[in-house]
Amino acid sequence: MSTHPTGAEPDRPIASARPIRWIDSHCHVTADRFDEDRREVLERAFAGGIESLISIGSGYGIQGNAAAIRLAEGDPRIFAAVGVHPHEAADLDDEAREALRGWLDHERVVALGECGLDYHYMNSPREIQLRVFAEQIALARELALPVSIHVRGDDPDAYADLLGIWLAEGGGELEGVLHCYTGTLEFARRALDAGFFVSFSGILTFKGSHELREVARGLPLDRLLVETDAPFLAPQGHRGRRNEPLWVARVGEILAALHDRPVEEIAERTRANTRRLFRLPDHPAKATFAATDPPTNGHENGTRSPAP
Template sequence: MPAFLTLELVVIATSFVDSHCHLDRLNLDAHDGDFAAMMAATAQARISHMLCIGVDLETFPQVQALAEQYDNVFASVGVHPLYKESREPVVEELIERGAHPKVVAIGETGLDYFYAKEEREWQQRYFIAHIQAARETGLPLVVHTRGAKEDTLALLREHGRGEVRGVLHCFTEDLDMARQAIELGFYISISGIVTFRNAQALRETVRQLPLERLLIETDSPWLAPVPFRGKPNEPRYVVQVAECVAALQGISVDALAAATTNNFFSLFNKAQA
């Protein structure tokens, strides 16, 4: 087979996974309000699978419904650390909802002291409930952490008891935190922030992270990568995140796509490729 045909086949075969997005909250103006059109554009951009993240218990049914409707969409169940108005997560409820065949993770949960540093008590209480549910179900934990390095790691160690794995999503903390999380069995997920002009420190961190523990995400509808910054984000833009991370890692986009896709299904092993 001619070399140029081989290359073309490789490119066509390459696909990406958006490991963290909020499909139930997307701005669909670019698609005339048509969710199916957005999904078609996502497929055309070679995004093979998506993990739709729950942020509160009240809207979780919509997240679950999307996962039920689309074979290539999975769901998580949890309460975001800035969603205090949500009903408090109870371990038993998280376990029950996590038993659904399309629910592959517990979270989004964690600690955010950047925006809510005075509300640590309830954030920690909610976080512990999620850690316990992840330990009991064996499902990976999706962790949001900002400005809370010491407490995040300490609670994972104390309540995870070495039995909880997961991902620090939309990672913006330092290399030391990433390495400690990896030692605990966690992956590090990189969002469009890595493309921002003021994210040089994050780019230096990404250069030093092991490829076998990296994931990519959009966190859409927020944090659209360059050149779409300032516009509504959506899963198809995970390609731009992949391009930036691949350049930082010194590998091809194809290799980055293959590695992060493999990492996704290794971590979220309840999901089916």
């Protein structure tokens, strides 16, 4: 895996007494771990300051993308991203390609993803991951969609290969986000030059994440997003539990401490960055969660290898 966070722990108070609005830029709320209480999780998030969220469809079988769209159809505060996760790259056939293109045309879909490279688990052969990632970048370019990127590897090759494919396929004409970033500051800066935003997850809150905190401190605020990657990577104080969108605030609080800025400012800036990347409305929707039945994700057990 890429380097893990070393640097001083933020030591100033980070809590705020005022209600603050956030956008969770990446979560998997159609996962089976939410099947028993999905409505309650979403209502708790919206009541607790979550303005909107991006529901990621990939990672639970290619057909699982449809569940993210169904969820987004039920509430205007929920948007969907669909794509082929590197774990599932070997499953992409002509039927799945046709389905993916259809999903990407849906009005509630704001991005292609998550897609990318995973050289840690290697659930799909490297050559297939490379080909399928390149194919998706070309598709995003054709449809003018931003891209949510997954990259993980036990050596730097995953990062180098990812950026090489992104540029070779014309990704420089697009915008994207490196979700749940755990790489180096040097690579992050190269990625910014290639049109990426960088998103941090609950890993940023972990006690041992010193190096990653220095990466976050070294990046400009106008290119940063926050996410939960729920149900994975619950922040410090909730570790070992199922993560949920409400807890994205903890990531933002750590980011505020690292940049010595008010939490309210970080919330506003990350919201603005997320709206810009995914072309979300400037004004938050004020609907209530409308879906009455939890969406099925199209996968027998709705599980995948742990993120990032």
